[in-house]
Amino acid sequence: MAKTIVNGDFREPLTSSTAHKLFHTTSTDIHRGISTLFDPSTSLSDDELESDLFRLNLAIACLHGFVQANWTGPDLNVQPLDVLQLEFITEEALNQQAVAELAYGGEPAYHLARAATFLRLAQILLDVPYKRCQSVVWWQLRTHLVHQEVLDEPVSLPEATLRVFEQWQSACPKNDSAELAGRIILENGLLYHIFRQDRAAAEHFVCAARATGLEYELTGALGKRTKFQQKDLSQLVLLAEGCLPEDRINSSESPTTQTENAVVPENLALNDDTLLEQTEFTSSSLHSSRTDRLKHLDPSNQPPLHPLDQCILLSLCLNVKNTSPSHGLTSEQMSPFISRVITHPRNWSIHTMALLLRSRLESTRTRTVERSTLQLQALVNQIPTTMEADGTNSAPVLERLRYFHSIPLPSRWEMERELASRYISLGIIRSALEIYERLEMWEEVVKCHVSLERSDRGIAIVEELLEGSKVEAETVLTRGKAGTSDPDKRRRVLDTTREAKLWCILGDLQPEKAVEHYSRAWEVSNQTSGRAMRSLGGYYFARNEFPQARDCLRKAVKINTLLSRSWFILGCTCMRLEDWEGAKEAFSRCVSIDEDDGESWSNLASIYLRMGDKKDTGEDSLQSTSHTNKMLAFRALKEGLKHSYENWRMWSNYMLIAVDVGELAEATRALGRVVQETSNKGTAVVDEDVLDRLVNAVTRAPSNPDEAVDTSADDSNAGDAKLILNPNEGRGLLPRVLDLFDKVILPHVSSARVFRAYARLMTWQEKWDGALKAWMDAYRESNAGKIARGELSVVDGAARDIWIEGVGEVEEIVDVLTNLGPRTDSGSGTGKKWRLQARTIVKSFMTRTRDSFEDDSEWNRLENVSEELKQVGSD
Numbered sequence: 031m032a033k034t035i036v037n038g039d040f041r042e043p044l045t046s047s048t049a050h051k052l053f054h055t056t057s058t059d060i061h062r063g064i065s066t067l068f069d070p071s072t073s074l075s076d077d078e079l080e081s082d083l084f085r086l087n088l089a090i091a092c093l094h095g096f097v098q099a100n101w102t103g104p105d106l107n108v109q110p111l112d113v114l115q116l117e118f119i120t121e122e123a124l125n126q127q128a129v130a131e132l133a134y135g136g137e138p139a140y141h142l143a144r145a146a147t148f149l150r151l152a153q154i155l156l157d158v159p160y161k162r163c164q165s166v167v168w169w170q171l172r173t174h175l176v177h178q179e180v181l182d183e184p185v186s187l188p189e190a191t192l193r194v195f196e197q198w199q200s201a202c203p204k205n206d207s208a209e210l211a212g213r214i215i216l217e218n219g220l221l222y223h224i225f226r227q228d229r230a231a232a233e234h235f236v237c238a239a240r241a242t243g244l245e246y247e248l249t250g251a252l253g254k255r256t257k258f259q260q261k262d263l264s265q266l267v268l269l270a271e272g273c274l275p276e277d278r279i280n281s282s283e284s285p286t287t288q289t290e291n292a293v294v295p296e297n298l299a300l301n302d303d304t305l306l307e308q309t310e311f312t313s314s315s316l317h318s319s320r321t322d323r324l325k326h327l328d329p330s331n332q333p334p335l336h337p338l339d340q341c342i343l344l345s346l347c348l349n350v351k352n353t354s355p356s357h358g359l360t361s362e363q364m365s366p367f368i369s370r371v372i373t374h375p376r377n378w379s380i381h382t383m384a385l386l387l388r389s390r391l392e393s394t395r396t397r398t399v400e401r402s403t404l405q406l407q408a409l410v411n412q413i414p415t416t417m418e419a420d421g422t423n424s425a426p427v428l429e430r431l432r433y434f435h436s437i438p439l440p441s442r443w444e445m446e447r448e449l450a451s452r453y454i455s456l457g458i459i460r461s462a463l464e465i466y467e468r469l470e471m472w473e474e475v476v477k478c479h480v481s482l483e484r485s486d487r488g489i490a491i492v493e494e495l496l497e498g499s500k501v502e503a504e505t506v507l508t509r510g511k512a513g514t515s516d517p518d519k520r521r522r523v524l525d526t527t528r529e530a531k532l533w534c535i536l537g538d539l540q541p542e543k544a545v546e547h548y549s550r551a552w553e554v555s556n557q558t559s560g561r562a563m564r565s566l567g568g569y570y571f572a573r574n575e576f577p578q579a580r581d582c583l584r585k586a587v588k589i590n591t592l593l594s595r596s597w598f599i600l601g602c603t604c605m606r607l608e609d610w611e612g613a614k615e616a617f618s619r620c621v622s623i624d625e626d627d628g629e630s631w632s633n634l635a636s637i638y639l640r641m642g643d644k645k646d647t648g649e650d651s652l653q654s655t656s657h658t659n660k661m662l663a664f665r666a667l668k669e670g671l672k673h674s675y676e677n678w679r680m681w682s683n684y685m686l687i688a689v690d691v692g693e694l695a696e697a698t699r700a701l702g703r704v705v706q707e708t709s710n711k712g713t714a715v716v717d718e719d720v721l722d723r724l725v726n727a728v729t730r731a732p733s734n735p736d737e738a739v740d741t742s743a744d745d746s747n748a749g750d751a752k753l754i755l756n757p758n759e760g761r762g763l764l765p766r767v768l769d770l771f772d773k774v775i776l777p778h779v780s781s782a783r784v785f786r787a788y789a790r791l792m793t794w795q796e797k798w799d800g801a802l803k804a805w806m807d808a809y810r811e812s813n814a815g816k817i818a819r820g821e822l823s824v825v826d827g828a829a830r831d832i833w834i835e836g837v838g839e840v841e842e843i844v845d846v847l848t849n850l851g852p853r854t855d856s857g858s859g860t861g862k863k864w865r866l867q868a869r870t871i872v873k874s875f876m877t878r879t880r881d882s883f884e885d886d887s888e889w890n891r892l893e894n895v896s897e898e899l900k901q902v903g904s905d
Contacts, residue, residue, distance in 0.1 A: 631670025
């Protein structure tokens with residue numbers, strides 16, 4: 031039985047005497063549930079292990095029958111009624127019941143999924159306790175993976191289910207078979223990929239490569255990419271070599287022969303007048319290779335890889351796409367992975383996935399968009415057929431299913447949906463509309479009608495479906511000539527999750543009745559429709575009705591915990607209501623689902639700071655926040671900045687918190703980023719208060735390095751006392767602050783306060799020339815300097831405050847020149863340049879302001895300074 035199933039023949043085992051014994055009907059009322067139609071725990075053999083194996087075989091046959099019908103093709107030669115042998119029940123009714131039971135977590139299953147009963151039977155058989163067959167846990171995982179693809183949105187599995195698989199995977203011996211070990215880890219990673227936990231998925235993909243011994247490196251080699259290219263340029267190439275032995279089924283053939291004889295989907299030619307079909311590498315030498323073992327590989331002639339290694343490369347390629355969507359190199363990084371797989375086709379499903387990924391990459395480029403669309407169309411067309419376009423036999427079911435669980439291959443309807451979406455991107459709306467109508471994806475149908483400015487038609491379609499006056503395609507085909515379009519009967523077969531979704535679509539289309547329609551969806555679904563509560567919560571949020579929005583969104587995330595957008599809006603709602611604990615939980619969920627969500631990290635940091643607010647006391651928020659919460663905010667912003675590196679406002683917040691918690695080295699880095707980012711946008715912004723604190727942290731420490739010796743070492747190390755440099759003060763912080771001034775701030779900012787801070791830093795280092803220059807720069811940017819140059823007018827008493835401030839600045843610069851001037855003369859006592867500078871400064875300032883302020887009581891301060899300078903000169 032197992033061999034028959036592996037070879038892709040499901041009819042024989044599913045209609046065998048053993049299957050009849052298991053599926054012996056005990057009820058004919060399918061509305062009580064498919065699980066009530068037979069006893070799944072029926073003993074199939076006197077031997078306990080053999081009974082477990084029989085049941086597992088039949089579960090796998092059901093699962094793979096469903097996969098064949100909806101993913102890999104060709105069309106299935108056995109139907110659920112051939113297995114259950116129910117009288118007075120149609121395939122349509124049975125399939126509708128299965129679809130209704132497959133709805134999970136408030137998300138409906140795709141209602142046109144073929145032979146959905148088989149997936150439901152697989153679930154029922156795998157839920158029975160197995161006493162001797164431990165690998166059933168693996169098949170449960172595979173069933174969950176397939177089930178997630180049938181739902182509108184992925185839904186998190188119960189913690190207990192995930193824990194069981196993790197424990198089984200940890201206990202599973204890894205040394206017996208590298209291929210099995212790699213498969214287990216890879217498929218677990220694909221589960222995280224479905225749940226959009228990209229970092230966890232990436233870790234599993236890398237671990238899978240280690241388990242199989244796959245070595246790979248993305249590097250560069252000289253080559254040509256266009257037909258008219260004269261000079262060889264560096265081209266990205268993926269070097270990869272595996273260690274897995276050849277698979278047992280084709281062990282008689284060499285890898286090269288298997289590649290040549292592989293029956294795979296057609297790889298359409300590019301046929302471009304400029305671009306080559308693939309990169310032509312003109313040299314086998316590499317620019318650099320960190321892996322010595324891969325240096326021997328010729329980029330243009332690498333050996334074929336084991337199919338499982340190809341699956342791992344495609345999974346790694348998926349991760350590149352998910353973790354760096356904003357990078358310009360995303361497609362450039364993915365292309366070598368895909369090319370490495372496409373070059374050596376080994377398996378139908380793997381090659382289909384590789385061509386699909388290439389099609390997605392090429393859809394955004396003018397020169398490749400045509401092949402992208404045609405290739406996708408060819409992939410859609412090849413699924414149900416047993417013959418290729420040229421008349422040759424297509425790949426057998428065995429080859430199509432063999433690596434199905436090791437790649438994220440889309441279902442038939444998802445691939446057609448993608449083709450329709452591609453048509454929309456090209457402006458071919460009507461062709462997309464035809465596909466969506468055939469697939470009965472009414473939400474997309476409505477969007478197409480809205481794009482065609484026929485929103486009234488979209489509303490009419492949804493209303494007809496809800497009334498039962500519009501009969502869907504699958505029902506029409508099943509009922510045939512004897513079909514009855516009785517609305518009452520139609521409503522009975524329309525499962526609640528789909529009806530709720532239709533009410534939500536109607537609510538989107540009719541904002542004036544949105545609350546009524548969303549509420550009706552919630553009632554129809556027996557309060558299980560997450561979509562209804564998500565829509566209603568968003569509606570209230572947009573209208574600032576935050577208490578109602580919070581209630582709805584809490585219900586939504588309780589039903590489906592994987593949708594980060596719902597958690598985000600809930601967090602924002604809680605912030606508006608000052609519900610800091612609720613907001614913290616919501617944004618914590620956001621970053622646990624998507625670790626690259628910089629905005630959620632920023633909001634989480636803001637919440638930590640507000641959680642310590644002392645209301646009605648008038649205290650500053652940051653002052654009243656506990657140190658623990660400040661550190662949590664600091665870490666949250668640090669994580670968020672990894673994914674929002676160009677957000678200068680986040681850097682500014684990070685800088686302030688870093689100063690407050692004493693992480694001055696990080697504050698220095700943050701201040702530099704703020705200046706760089708704001709200068710790129712026009713005017714550089716520098717927080718002078720923070721800058722002064724950084725300079726103070728340096729200058730308050732001893733300037734002599736010998737005075738910073740650690741004398742607190744224990745007795746055993748007392749003789750080996752070492753210089754301790756704290757990175758947040760003194761000489762440990764000095765290099766960072768100097769770089770901040772020299773490389774970032776001074777090239778972009780001219781401010782008196784900035785120059786004074788720099789002067790203090792130079793003075794602390796006893797760099798007298800630099801200090802004096804900085805003080806002079808500060809004077810030129812001060813009010814006194816601008817007055818002396820005529821750039822700032824003080825013509826009457828109304829500007830007296832500015833003038834008095836200028837007087838103080840003149841006194842200050844004269845004192846600086848008096849103290850630092852002799853030091854810049856190297857102690858010779860003969861230099862007079864600083865005296866001349868001081869006299870010129872005082873004279874210029876007095877000349878500019880004499881007419882307005884000579885009679886002022888403060889004028890004598892300037893005369894006193896002038897007299898003192900004359901005495902210094904005479905001395």
